[in-house]
Amino acid sequence: MPHPLSTAQALRLWHDVGLSQVQDDEPDLSVRQMTILLSIYLEAPPHTVRALAAKLHVSKPVITRALDAMGKLGLVTRRRDETDKRNVLIQRTVGGSLYLERLADLVSAKSQEL
Amino acid sequence: MPHPLSTAQALRLWHDVGLSQVQDDEPDLSVRQMTILLSIYLEAPPHTVRALAAKLHVSKPVITRALDAMGKLGLVTRRRDETDKRNVLIQRTVGGSLYLERLADLVSAKSQEL
């Protein structure tokens, strides 16, 4: 367990990571999209639209549209739940794993430069 | 200086902070806006549109519009530079300070829960 970050270090870290994301040309994910993506990858499946909407305190269309956008970027996929065909199961992709790996490396590296 | 964050801890921290931001009803700043705001508050003045655009690798209108949006939220103000009236000096506000204080407290608190 690391030492907790001081408030000044927290802001510096947030700034440095954000700057790196803005400077490169890749499209930035919104805070909502990023949080959805991280939920999918950090927490145990299955992931459904409804559960994500409840967790984030947002409406279901917000989740649907975020999945549309991230699907286009190859970060997530959807598949029908065969046991209950109303549900959509949200699945991880190689692209999403790589994306978050790079984010994690970036944050970790910046945290060392504090 | 804290221990550096592991990659797993970095993702967990990003998720937790993003989740807190999404859950409350306040409007989320985009990554660009947040980075601009942090630049203004972390680095020494004077801050100009041109300098910020160069630093972030974005066009000047991007900065202008972000300042418009954050100005409406009371997070920054603009003032003409009296010595060179082409310049606009971007200034901090009480609202912006409070906003970043709360962000810093949030990040710092979440980093302790890792």
Add this chain to the structure above:
DNA sequence: AACGATTGTTTCGGAACCGTTTCATATTTT
């Protein structure tokens, strides 16, 4: 089989953002 409940998607009008180009103002150079 029929009705109501549940799940996810689509639609609608409105707002925000983007990139590029154009503009207005101010300064510097000739």
Add this chain to the structure above:
DNA sequence: AAAATATGAAACGGTTCCGAAACAATCGTT
């Protein structure tokens, strides 16, 4: 003083996002 340069803002068209409501498909219950 005139022309060239620099700065920030505004205009333009296109894309994306939002909240709310309506919708289609599926399930559960009776």
